[in-house]
Amino acid sequence: MSDKKRYLITAALPYANGPLHIGHLAGAYLSADIFARHLRLLGKEVAFICGSDEHGAAITMRAKKEGTTPQAIIDTNHGIIKDSFEKLGVSFDIYDRTSSKLHHKTASDFFTTLHEKGAFEEETSEQYYDEENNQFLADRYIVGTCPKCDHEEAYGDQCENCGSTLSPLELKNPTSKLSGNTPILKTTKHWYLPLNKEEGWLKDWIVDGKGRSEAWKKNVLGQAKSWLDSGLQPRAITRDIDWGIPVPLEGAEGKVLYVWFDAPIGYISATKKWAEENNKNWEDYWKSDDSSLIHFLGKDNIVFHSIIFPSMLKLHGDYILPTNVPANEFMNLEGQKLSTSRNWAVWVHEYLEDLPNYQDELRHTIIKYMPETKDSEFTWASYKEVVDADLVGNFANFINRVVVLTNKYFDGKVPDFVANAQVKDSKGENSTAGAELKVLEVKLKTLSEYISTYNFRSAQQTLLEISTIGNQFLQTNEPWKVFKKDKEAVKPVMNIALQIISALSVVCRPFIPFASDKMRTLLNLKAIEDNGEWKDLLDILAEGKPIIENEHQIGKPIHLFKRIPEEVINSQIEKLKNNQPKTINYEPVKKAIDFEDFMKIDLRVGTIIEAVKVKKSKKLLELKVALGFEERTIVSGIAEFYKPEDIIGQQVVVVVNLAPKKLRGVMSQGMVLMAENEEGKLDFVHPSHDFGNGFIVK
RNA sequence: UGCGGGGUGGAGCAGUAGGUAGCUCGUUGGGCUCAUAACCCAAAGGUCGUAAGUUCGAGUCUUACCCCCGCAACCA
16 A cells, blocks of 8 residues: 555446446445545545436436436435435445536536646547437437448447447437437537547556556456557537536537536545545645545456546546546346346345334445456345344354353453463463463554455455464353453453453444444443544554553443344345336337338248357357248347257248358358347247248238 | 466365475264364375476476367456
8 A cells, every 4th residue: 555644435326317226336436435434544634535426318318208307316316326325334424416417517617627737639520419309419329220231220420230330320210329310410510528638648658557556456457458459539528418417618509518528527526525624625635645535446447547537637637647546347136137128236225115223234245256357146045144144153252252242251340360370272282361362463563464465365265264363262262161260361361352342342443334233232331433443452452561451431332233034135136136127218119110121031931940059149049940932041139038959949030031141150041930039038939830931920 | 369377185175496296075984072963083085187307316397189168258
């Protein structure tokens, strides 16, 4: 860890078009929270910044679809998200929003400064415009016929049939996905950030590590490098929509800053607001070499935080560059990708409602399975397993044992610490109280080191090792046996055990803050103010002194955690499976065609007689279809839904006069008709009774 | 197709700078009874995706291939 005086920690701004789910927590917020809490406990100056990202076309479209306003959408979601973070104990110093006045001004000024420095390029071009919706169309909202392979549903940026990269202007018969109409061409002017000019120093900085004080994670470097290697392109930073921050230039009416330009500036405006409210100077955090800037995010945001935002900061001047960009990969849920549209997620606000006061349990499980190096998975079964084993059996049980024994034998008073008193260590070897305190000190340092180097899973494991050692320590010393014959000999044992749980009450805080508070109450110790308590602990231990004083009176035993009943996880799994997609987007009806056009298509009934998977492809099956008068080889993209052996004998409808087309090296002579539902699942279209082959369908 | 990540005992994962293969859960046996049927000890179980190469020595480096996941659609 770069040992700086001040730390500016950001977590990616959640997009306010939906609530928060566990994937978000796993991606950025819990790691950031652990990191920030740890630094505060070490007595560092910390600003932990986040807020809602509230601009962008997706929000306006959602508003249109739901018949409401963008403002209403962001107000609702900002409220839910903010509340979820608070209740879960994510300790932002400020959770701001990009629709705020201050942010508008900050982003606007930032743009102006860059513009005055001549950092942008202007370019006028023709773009498709949907007259019904009064807006320019993003590439993905235009479909048409591919100029290369005549596939009829190519997108504005790419044809999924032949894989070629396209521009919307190349498409034949372009159609707006919004209205189904043919869009018109309009000229429009946009400002571009010429990232290609920044390549030089970015390479030095990212690839060679020039001017960086910390090693970056492998996945982050990999992503950033691949962007650099493929050559950076100028990126448009303005858009023709009416929701966002107006471009502060003459002749730019009706244009706004593109969200990814305005969003990261949100970190700056939020810092300003926080500084104002707390009597601090925001520039100390953003413009001083004493400060370390660390961006936490999920992998989809790597390019913005490693390349684009640093370029913006550098071009603006005065700003420091990020020390590190610790990005996590993605978390899956019960074997499947999290998906907002399919409602396949554990929503944080729903979790908090269903399982109130189980915040630490969720935090612990997500940290345990945090996708630090690769995608990981959350299952309710593992949630129960981890809570029962780690939190109940190991952690809380150890604390409970100590508290019960102390109450039983010494009326809840801490017996005296004697440094050279004889005790057994966790392995059963002879040791002294002082030596055992050293063992604890070493563990605390290891734990601290892991957090500082972004190894949060290892850190959590180290935390649990401390209570494991505690459990072993009790086992080898057997105070319940010894007490019967030698009360004095039990005193140093219980003292050490109490030292350990006192330390735990502090160092567990970044992970399970609610338990930390309960432990302080239970032990009758001063409430933690997140201000150097961990450092104090290490200082005391370094002097060989005990953490909790002799004769200190602790409270009565309580259960910090409870086992998760089987019914709870069953009902959660049930709930997940019953979730239906909330909205269905029906494809717009295509343009009318003549009867003659329709009759050009020759459809026939056939039967699949052979099926094998096409090598090197995941979607394609090579089928042999009997059509009566002949047999055809047809390649069909159904491998994800059907096993080859299961579809032999299946009757199908085939387009027999479609021009042959080579797919993955196999010539396909026709097309099997399939119905596709909103999840993209495919099913055969076929006669409802066994029918001969080769007959016409009309 | 381009790019990123990965393939390690039954399951889920660690393996940092090449030198006896670790952890959690599960399984089996034992111990303890202070504790939330929690805790502690021990055992069984792996040719580290495949093939070749570098090396005295490779899970760890090189090359080829096979397989899985993700990003290339403003969902961390």
